[in-house]
Amino acid sequence: MNVKDIKNLVESLIFSADEPLSKNDINKILLQYGKFDLDKILNELAFDYKDRGIVLYSSDNKFYFKTSDSLRDFLTIQTKKTKNLSNAAMETLAIISYHQPVTRAEIEKIRGKPVFRGTLDSLLEIKWIKPAGRRETPGRPVTWVTDIDFLKHFGLKSIKDLPKVDELESIIL
């Protein structure tokens, strides 16, 4: 298999995968055809799509294609589906995304009130958060982190791309 074919293979894999693919996922498949410089292939692909209607994107270092931001105003007309989350869920999400990994007790401390029943459930249900091990403190509480679907939904490459808020910069939980 030549380099051109491998590039096409990678392209079609990313296009047709059910979930965003990590380099590791892709390399596992390429392995049977030889050794290839996957970084170079991905860079080339990204370049090929740079000015097109769709772009190669990654969240959490997992690759997928999405429609180009430049088309935002035109595509908005076609669709309408948005998530309808409660205020409590939105605040909880903001706390988890900014402080992850974070325990429920810590979320409650920041909000100054108990986390409403079902709030974590609603975020769990849309797969924006997931449990991530336990904190080694008394009670060993579960900690929560955001999941890739959260990044994907907001078109973020990584959690570091989240909007910043001045007030939060200097404060340690």
Next chain:
Amino acid sequence: MNVKDIKNLVESLIFSADEPLSKNDINKILLQYGKFDLDKILNELAFDYKDRGIVLYSSDNKFYFKTSDSLRDFLTIQTKKTKNLSNAAMETLAIISYHQPVTRAEIEKIRGKPVFRGTLDSLLEIKWIKPAGRRETPGRPVTWVTDIDFLKHFGLKSIKDLPKVDELESIIL
């Protein structure tokens, strides 16, 4: 909107549509931006993707993107059946993961429904559960626990990382 943008819009529309799009479908959307030569745009797009990993196809005069047929020769990986776990298997798995080690009779008691042998087999087959010794009660029933592939699939370090019910305070009924 210039011709380049229109081409990008058409490209992203075809890519992101749930169903193949007819020229009529596309023209309806383009209409609000002016008059364009859709045939020319589609020809150009088809040309752009001619040698790539994905190709612009049309059948029944409806347009869609598909992975390139030329790649099929390289990939002799077996056809995939994206399988969803049955509800019974999901429930059984959930109970085993939270109550392990647990006997089949105990699973049935928690589910309030019988658990058929085939359900356990399907989980056994994908190595998500395994038998783990016998319970020293009358009949010495086999107990079940989750297997290593289960942890791997769900990205858990240990089964203890699963959140407990009281950590969620669910209101799901």
Next chain:
Amino acid sequence: MQLNLNISGYEGPLDLLLELSKKQKVDIRKISILELANQYLNFIDQNINQIKLSADYLVMASLLALLKSKLLLPEDEKIEDEDLQEDLTQRLIHYAGIKKLSKKIFDLPQNGKDFLTIKIKNNFTISSKIVPRVDLQDLILKYLIINNRGKTIKMLADETDLYSVEDGIKWLNQIFQIKEDNWFALFDFLPRIFNSSKKRKSAIVSLLLASLNEVSNGNLLLNQENHFAKIMVKERK
């Protein structure tokens, strides 16, 4: 200062404090905790009679009352309590930041609204092994559902001692063996004493449902003059 706040609109004491501090119209870093405490306590005072204030609000109120009393002390005794005030200010600033952040997140372009992720048909498969499409979240939610189902069953099992609609129909039949052709108050025929109020409620519900059932079958007439008036019943001949 006139405060017109509806407590149900606020997601907890910090939210309310934030609103109050906005009314001071100064930088949140420079708000007067003393003034804030006054406003908050005033708010609690005004609302304590009409609304059941949650424990959170009262805890916050007592914390602010404590702060207020300390702040009123002579200068040289204050030093040790600056921590407390500092902590509250920091929490407020932080909470304000989180609220802003949550809004900013949802102002970002969103999948399905501002862009779409692409998934196209393939001619082949990626994995050689059949792996079910189940996420950790699916598993946890499934367990929550099972767990809740268990609770419902248990609750019903505890309450087997209550009356059913069938009981109500039985009573109605007994009543009409005595009474004929007259309107009479439906609930007058219930025993006056029950050993639990739950049991009494279930008796009322079962008798009412039974009589509604008989009305729909064309056997009974029901009449009620006003809201909360006695429900009158008569056999339909």
